[in-house]
Structure formats: C-alpha cells, structure tokens
Amino acid sequence: MYLLKWVIGLALLCTAYASDPLIVEIANGKLLGKDNGHYYSYESIPYAEPPIGELRFEAPQPYSNQWIDIFDATNPPAVCMQWNQFTAEKLQGVEDCLTVSIYKPKDHNRDSFPVVAQIPGGGFMSGGAAVNGHEFLMREGNLLVVKINYRVGPLGFASTGDIDLPGNYGLKDQRLALQWIKQNIENFGGMPENIVVVGHSAGGASTHLQLLHEDFSQLARAAVSMSGNALNPWIIHRDHRRKAFELGRIVGCGQLKDSAELKNCLKSKPAREIVSAVQSFLIFAYVPFAPFGPVLEPEDAPDAFLTQDPAEVIKSGKFAHVPWTVTHTSEDGGFNAAQLLERNQTTGQTLIDILNDRWFDWAPYFLFYLDSKRTVDEMDEFSSELRQQYLGDRRFSEESYWDVQRMFTDILFKNGVKASVELHRKYGQSPVYSMVYNNPAVNGVAQVLSNRTDLFFGAVHGDDFFLIFDIGALRPVIRPDEEVISKTYIKMLEDFALGDNGSPTFGQCILQNNANSEQYQVLRITQNGCTNEQYDQFP
Incomplete structure (x- = not known):
C-alpha cells in the first residue's frame, strides 16, 4: 500500500x-x-x-x-x-x-x-x-x-x-x-x-x-x-x-x-x-x-x-x-567622439582643443589604424590626409566638432556598411538589406560621454538599438514616435525570424534587397517614418 x-x-x-x-x-x-x-x-x-x-x-x-x-x-x-x-x-x-x-x-x-x-x-x-x-x-x-x-x-x-x-x-x-x-x-x-x-x-x-x-x-x-x-x-x-x-x-x-x-x-x-x-x-x-x-x-x-x-x-x-540586415545610425561616431567635448572641471578645457596638439598621437588610437601595417610616417601622412579631408584648414574646436564626429562615423561604422553590402551583394546568394537610423534621442550615449546637454549630436550609437533592448536609467522614458519605431523594429524581427515568403517590411516600407542590385539601396528611418533611397555610390 x-x-x-x-x-x-x-x-x-x-x-x-x-x-x-x-x-x-x-x-x-x-x-x-x-x-x-x-x-x-x-x-x-x-x-x-x-x-x-x-x-x-x-x-x-x-x-x-x-x-x-x-x-x-x-x-x-x-x-x-x-x-x-x-x-x-x-x-x-x-x-x-x-x-x-x-x-x-x-x-x-x-x-x-x-x-x-x-x-x-x-x-x-x-x-x-x-x-x-x-x-x-x-x-x-x-x-x-x-x-x-x-x-x-x-x-x-x-x-x-x-x-x-x-x-x-x-x-x-x-x-x-x-x-x-x-x-x-x-x-x-x-x-x-x-x-x-x-x-x-x-x-x-x-x-x-x-x-x-x-x-x-x-x-x-x-x-x-x-x-x-x-x-x-x-x-x-x-x-x-x-x-x-x-x-x-x-x-x-x-x-x-x-x-x-x-x-x-x-x-x-x-x-x-x-x-x-x-x-x-x-x-x-x-x-x-x-x-x-x-x-x-x-x-x-x-x-x-x-x-x-x-x-x-x-x-x-x-x-x-x-538573409542579413546591416545598419548604422546617421551619427554613430558620437560614440567616442563626444568625449572630446567634456569640459575639464578645473580648467574648463576640452579634449577637442588639446587635439590640435595631439592629433598625430591620438588619431591612430581613435580610428584604429595603429595596429595596421603602416609605418609611423605613413600613419602620420594618413592622419594629415584625414584632417584635411574633414576639416580643411580649420582647427579642432567645438565649432568643427560635427565634422570630427562625421569622420568618426564614416571610418568606424558607415564605410564598413558600404563595404560589407557591396561584397555580400556580389558574392552572396541570399538577401542583404541596409538601414540607416536618423531620429536623435533626447538623452543618449553622446550626452553621457560629453557630460553635456547643451549640444545637439544627432542620432548616435544605440539610439535605434535601445528601442528594442532598453537601456534602463539612460532612457527611462521614450517619446511617442520612438514607441511606434520600437514596435515596428520588433515586428520586423518577428518577420525575419518567421522567414515568411516575400520581402520583409519596416512599417509601410519594404526593405530592398541589395543582392545582385546595380544600386546601393538603403531604408532610412526618421521621426516621420521611413523612406527607401537608392544611390549609385554610398551617400
């Protein structure tokens, strides 16, 4: 029993x-x-x-x-x-x-x-x-x-x-x-x-x-x-x-x-x-x-x-x-460029001012060509070319910061998107999609790194991703337009996971497949919605 x-x-x-x-x-x-x-x-x-x-x-x-x-x-x-x-x-x-x-x-x-x-x-x-x-x-x-x-x-x-x-x-x-x-x-x-x-x-x-x-x-x-x-x-x-x-x-x-x-x-x-x-x-x-x-x-x-x-x-x-989707934000480079604008609490000086004297020392560390096969002289020449390309004869300053941030965005993030899409569309056999996010958050990584709220940085690193996987205290509240974008991103991920037939969508926009395409096609997301753009070269 x-x-x-x-x-x-x-x-x-x-x-x-x-x-x-x-x-x-x-x-x-x-x-x-x-x-x-x-x-x-x-x-x-x-x-x-x-x-x-x-x-x-x-x-x-x-x-x-x-x-x-x-x-x-x-x-x-x-x-x-x-x-x-x-x-x-x-x-x-x-x-x-x-x-x-x-x-x-x-x-x-x-x-x-x-x-x-x-x-x-x-x-x-x-x-x-x-x-x-x-x-x-x-x-x-x-x-x-x-x-x-x-x-x-x-x-x-x-x-x-x-x-x-x-x-x-x-x-x-x-x-x-x-x-x-x-x-x-x-x-x-x-x-x-x-x-x-x-x-x-x-x-x-x-x-x-x-x-x-x-x-x-x-x-x-x-x-x-x-x-x-x-x-x-x-x-x-x-x-x-x-x-x-x-x-x-x-x-x-x-x-x-x-x-x-x-x-x-x-x-x-x-x-x-x-x-x-x-x-x-x-x-x-x-x-x-x-x-x-x-x-x-x-x-x-x-x-x-x-x-x-x-x-x-x-x-x-x-x-x-x-299927692979690769993205960047319009100002991704604010991720580490923004720290140049933080004021020293004692002197009030910013790193972007000091950069005028230290550009050749710091640039290879900022932009990751120190460990390349370039000699010191070649790195210095490359640093000089970059400065001329983005700033011309201007000095590093708060007034030229946006061009510095653009340099960081291009070299560290944006150019890699172009290069990877071009290779995948040439040698791949599956869809490759590209997206750019241009809807700045009120408080993001750049504000934290610069310890400043008096400047406009644009849509920086994480402004899109944090609408999918939230960042808690950094952004305790998101705007109504970001709420819509958040839901749209998540719906897009669901579609990708399910792999339903047909082209994936982001809201009302259909993502354009770059595989075997003669033009570079990118979906741009802004506060007002989304648009499909086509370029003979990367914008």
Whole structure:
C-alpha cells in the first residue's frame, strides 16, 4: 500500500511539473524559472563548463553537469569579468559566466514563439546579458528572447597568434551558445527553425562573424547587425601578439617570449589582475575602446574560429547564405567622439582643443589604424590626409566638432556598411538589406560621454538599438514616435525570424534587397517614418 501511494504521489508530482510553465526540463535535468507578470524568465543557465583553471584561455567545453535537484534559474545573470570604463566600479563580473538567459511571453493561446537570440555589444571589452533590458520585446509578446554571455577583454581575446594562445575565445563562446539555443530552445517554447540572431556594436560585428561560418545557416534563419559588422576597422586586431606578452609582463610573468609559457603563467594569475591590466592599454579614458578583440588564427590552431580576413571569407562565398540586415545610425561616431567635448572641471578645457596638439598621437588610437601595417610616417601622412579631408584648414574646436564626429562615423561604422553590402551583394546568394537610423534621442550615449546637454549630436550609437533592448536609467522614458519605431523594429524581427515568403517590411516600407542590385539601396528611418533611397555610390 505504501509503495502504491508513493508511486501515485510521484506521478502526481510529475504531472504537476509537466503542467507548470516555470519548470522546464532539458538534457541536464529540470530547472525552475520565474513568473514576472506578463512573461516568464529562465536566467543564468550554463551552456559551457566554467572557463576557469585549466579551461581559462581555452575553447569552451559544452556544459555536462547533471542536476540532481532542480536548477534555480531565477537569478539574474552576472556579467563576465571586465574592466568597464562606463561604470564607477571599473572591475566587474565573474569568471564563471558562460550562461544564457531566456524570456518567454505569457500567452496561453500559443505553444511556441519565434526566437530572437541577442549577442551583446560592448567593444569586446564589456557588456553582457544583463546590460540591455527586454521589456519592450516582452510587452509586444510575440517573441521569445535569449541573451548570451560570452568572455570579453583579455580573458576572451588575448592572443599570441599561434596554436598555443590563438584567441577568439569569446567568439567561440557565442558559437557554442547558439548551438545550445538550437538544441534546447524548443523545451522553453521557442521555435528552433525560426531563430534570428541580433547584435549591436561589437554584438553586431559578432553576429556578422558568426554568419561567416557556413553552418550558421543550421543555427539561425536570419541575422541583423546593428552599428557593427566584421569589416569595421576596430574588429580584427593585428598587434595582438605584442599585447599578449605585454599583458603577461604587467601581471608578473616577466619578459617571456614563448607562447606556451605565457599561457601557463596567465592561467596561474588571479583573473582580477589580468582584467585590471586593461587600464595599461588605454591612453586616456576609454581610448582605444577595444584594446582586445577578434584576431586571425593560424589554420592549424585547434578549434580555430577565424583564419581568414572577413572580406576574403565573403569573397570565397563560403559563408552562411541567410538573409542579413546591416545598419548604422546617421551619427554613430558620437560614440567616442563626444568625449572630446567634456569640459575639464578645473580648467574648463576640452579634449577637442588639446587635439590640435595631439592629433598625430591620438588619431591612430581613435580610428584604429595603429595596429595596421603602416609605418609611423605613413600613419602620420594618413592622419594629415584625414584632417584635411574633414576639416580643411580649420582647427579642432567645438565649432568643427560635427565634422570630427562625421569622420568618426564614416571610418568606424558607415564605410564598413558600404563595404560589407557591396561584397555580400556580389558574392552572396541570399538577401542583404541596409538601414540607416536618423531620429536623435533626447538623452543618449553622446550626452553621457560629453557630460553635456547643451549640444545637439544627432542620432548616435544605440539610439535605434535601445528601442528594442532598453537601456534602463539612460532612457527611462521614450517619446511617442520612438514607441511606434520600437514596435515596428520588433515586428520586423518577428518577420525575419518567421522567414515568411516575400520581402520583409519596416512599417509601410519594404526593405530592398541589395543582392545582385546595380544600386546601393538603403531604408532610412526618421521621426516621420521611413523612406527607401537608392544611390549609385554610398551617400
């Protein structure tokens, strides 16, 4: 009798679990989510073994632990350890951080949802799943959202350029996370065949780099890269070997010359020391904003992620032929140009005034041609040409700031959009769409970086993306026109994920496919709506 009662009780418990949306079972066991009112959340789910100890500076290993008890997935994700220039406490996060967080709308009339997988931005140096919110997406209630954590900074990208320390660990984390999503998302109510990968800034570039793997088409139906793609000059690093050995010297490994010895030494050092060493690679503030990032690995490197320049990969045609959308904002360059306008609290002087004396020193760091193959004289000549092209004979000043910002926009973001679209439309076999956003926010990144509200910056980095993945305190309220744009963006992502036949739309506008097109076609978004534009050359 006792055994019968036990079996009945167990059956009832299993039935309760089966009907409880907060309990989800995957291969590792059961996990418990949280009811947030209008959506469910399942956070901090590990997709890889902790990258600590001997697994530091190694390709991620799939998470293999079997849960005996129910895994608690109600804890918000911690960011991966990072040196974050944008926060009061610069050193943040934990080394054991390779998790995904899932957010599912509460709609009892449907069993499954198309999926948005977000790769966070942050210049490959900071950021994470917890940085951008998901309230706008959950409010619409039509998409299941997955946010990915991956290693950043030196822990994610330190490289000696050989098989001992090849680098790109953060990109390999992303790839494993996307594979995990594909394999497990159906258990959470997601459609595994209807996934769109979205990223902004370094996340946008990461999305593009993931797409450059042919089998990405098995992981996602479409991809969207916002204000970042693989052809921007700050993506592929060329002087990584020097930086890796300098990193070792800073944390006490001495003047090593052997990569294997360096790797072993770095594995023995506290993660806090390695990450804190980032400040030694900055010339001031957060310049350069990406001292560590993706590299080209040797072809014989184990688990190599990227062995060819992205442009060459595209020319080869050996990438995933899925619909890809690439975007920028009209004034993306305000992302790091705006800091030039911050006034020194003691002297009242701005960096843009000092730039007149330091242009040749600082320009290669600002615009990422320091680690190119140019000699010092060639870099100076290039710096001089840029100054003449954008400013003529004028001095750097508040009056010439808009032209400086335009320079930053063109070189760091806009030119890469043109180059990538041109290559994809020539060598690709799938649609490629381009969008530009020109609807300035009242308070955005430029106002924060400049610590000024008396200037107009235009639509800067993130003004569009933050209408999809909200930024919380930076923009606690958005305008009615931004509300409309937010809903339209989210509907567009849903269409991309579903992959319905026909051209995708943004509101009343049909996105124009650049594949095999004789003209460059771009969708422009403003406060008043959207328009399709065509150019023989990039505007």
